[in-house]
Amino acid sequence: ADSVALDPWGSSTIADYRALFEEFGIEAFEELLPSVPTPHYLMRRAIIFGHRDYDRVIEAMREDEPFAALSGFMPTGDPHIGHKLVFDELIWHQQQGGDTYALIADLEAHSARGLSWDEIDEHAEDYLLSLLAFGFDPEAGTLYRQSEHREVQDLSFELGIEANFSELGAIYGFDGETDVSHMQSVVTQMADILYPQLESPKPTVIPVGPDQDPHIRLARDLATRMRYFGVTTAYASFEADPAELAHVEAAYEALADEQVRCGDAADWLETHGEADQPGLAGAIEKLQAAGQEPLRPRVRFLDRNATETAFEALIEAIDGEKRVYDEHVDAFDLDHEAAERLAREIEVENGGYGFIRPSSIYHRFMTGLTGGKMSSSIPASHISLLDDPEEGADKVRAGTTGGRETAAEQRELGGRPDECPIYELYAYLLAGDDDSYAERVYEECTAGDRLCGACKAEAAEEMETFLADHQERREQMRPVLEDLEIEVRP
Ligand code: SF4
Numbered sequence: 042a043d044s045v046a047l048d049p050w051g052s053s054t055i056a057d058y059r060a061l062f063e064e065f066g067i068e069a070f071e072e073l074l075p076s077v078p079t080p081h082y083l084m085r086r087a088i089i090f091g092h093r094d095y096d097r098v099i100e101a102m103r104e105d106e107p108f109a110a111l112s113g114f115m116p117t118g119d120p121h122i123g124h125k126l127v128f129d130e131l132i133w134h135q136q137q138g139g140d141t142y143a144l145i146a147d148l149e150a151h152s153a154r155g156l157s158w159d160e161i162d163e164h165a166e167d168y169l170l171s172l173l174a175f176g177f178d179p180e181a182g183t184l185y186r187q188s189e190h191r192e193v194q195d196l197s198f199e200l201g202i203e204a205n206f207s208e209l210g211a212i213y214g215f216d217g218e219t220d221v222s223h224m225q226s227v228v229t230q231m232a233d234i235l236y237p238q239l240e241s242p243k244p245t246v247i248p249v250g251p252d253q254d255p256h257i258r259l260a261r262d263l264a265t266r267m268r269y270f271g272v273t274t275a276y277a278s279f280e281a282d283p284a285e286l287a288h289v290e291a292a293y294e295a296l297a298d299e300q301v302r303c304g305d306a307a308d309w310l311e312t313h314g315e316a317d318q319p320g321l322a323g324a325i326e327k328l329q330a331a332g333q334e335p336l337r338p339r340v341r342f343l344d345r346n347a348t349e350t351a352f353e354a355l356i357e358a359i360d361g362e363k364r365v366y367d368e369h370v371d372a373f374d375l376d377h378e379a380a381e382r383l384a385r386e387i388e389v390e391n392g393g394y395g396f397i398r399p400s401s402i403y404h405r406f407m408t409g410l411t412g413g414k415m416s417s418s419i420p421a422s423h424i425s426l427l428d429d430p431e432e433g434a435d436k437v438r439a440g441t442t443g444g445r446e447t448a449a450e451q452r453e454l455g456g457r458p459d460e461c462p463i464y465e466l467y468a469y470l471l472a473g474d475d476d477s478y479a480e481r482v483y484e485e486c487t488a489g490d491r492l493c494g495a496c497k498a499e500a501a502e503e504m505e506t507f508l509a510d511h512q513e514r515r516e517q518m519r520p521v522l523e524d525l526e527i528e529v530r531p
Pocket of ligand 1: 442443444456457458461462463464482486487491492493494496497
């Protein structure tokens with residue numbers, strides 16, 4: 042397949058989802074499906090089609106261990122039925138026992154899309170009302186606005202130290218014209234993604250459309266960079282030989298003696314500069330001679346504080362460590378997971394973040410009712426959750442279909458539900474949890490037993506009911522939202 046551009050602020054339509062698997066390392070969801078305890082219908086119907094590291098989240102779910110789900114909403118317009126996918130995904134994870142976070146990406150809306158704060162306030166309220174109306178439990182979960190959240194801001198500042206302009210340029214196509222606030226909003230988004238792990242590391246899933254994948258990849262990279270990843274890889278042999286635990290302590294102490302222990306590395310380099318490089322190299326050698334793997338000082342300190350010579354010496358030491366590690370991998374049947382868990386515990390004990398790389402799941406985009414991509418800027422292409430129910434029904438009746446030229450042809454050849462935005466309405470939304478309803482529509486369509494006029498009329502009626510019910514629930518949620526006192530302005 043041709044190269045697929047993924048641009049979170051662009052309007053690229055993704056024609057071939059499979060290309061994503063190959064090009065960006067997104068894995069197929071169907072392989073995981075059997076291990077999901079009670080899969081959501083979006084999973085069962087392959088609308089959620091891909092993932093990164095979602096196995097971790099399923100495992101936590103199954104083992105009754107902590108996990109989290111988070112999604113941000115950029116309040117640039119009315120929430121529409123495409124957003125309902127993400128609302129559903131969040132709410133489902135909350136119902137499965139996850140700590141669930143929904144945030145209003147107001148900084149991004151303001152900087153990347155240029156919305157005024159008044160517009161943002163209005164749309165933010167609409168998103169939150171719909172989220173609550175669909176069943177998000179604000180007592181169990183967390184709702185916040187980016188601009189209001191001090192801890193997120195602080196974390197974003199820390200993460201910003203790890204990201205630089207060339208990197209953002211390569212990922213997002215930023216150039217000399219890109220304003221600083223837009224870049225800042227990216228780093229804030231990274232902080233959002235890692236925020237659920239701030240108190241303690243846990244598997245975290247971010248449900249997204251595939252166009253948001255650049256954010257996921259950057260967040261996963263940053264999560265790694267914030268780790269003392271020498272520690273992470275150092276004691277992989279723990280499981281092979283529990284006595285190795287003692288080595289962890291020993292290695293730690295030895296390095297602490299040399300003042301290169303984790304957070305101290307920067308100060309150490311600043312005070313000692315290149316003159317004391319032999320000290321560091323000596324410590325590492327000592328550890329290696331004792332059959333212990335040295336702990337690697339945090340690489341992030343290298344670019345900021347190291348002199349060139351120090352930098353080279355450290356890189357060499359790190360390469361050495363990597364070799365030692367690789368040898369161990371060959372020598373024992375290593376349990377990486379156990380090692381990583383242990384390393385993370387050590388890291389957190391020592392004041393580090395211990396972030397687990399965030400997981401993601403990817404859902405298909407809904408096709409617009411007019412064909413093409415569903416877009417907030419083309420009213421006829423989407424149904425807003427705020428549309429008057431009758432008007433919503435009219436849009437369904439006016440939508441394009443996967444039907445044949447004539448009724449006779451349709452009866453003979455059957456319709457094409459796979460290319461039909463109306464069928465998508467059934468599968469993504471109107472059939473709800475009832476698989477048999479979606480299947481019946483599909484089968485009747487392909488068999489030629491269903492004609493588009495009647496099919497659209499049925500969908501239109503369902504849509505009218507859906508919108509009326511939803512809007513009624515939104516109104517019931519108004520006092521709940523008011524009580525939440527989510528600040529509306531930075
Ligand atoms: Fe689409 Fe329904 Fe027509 Fe089939 S019968 S092509 S599902 S509108």
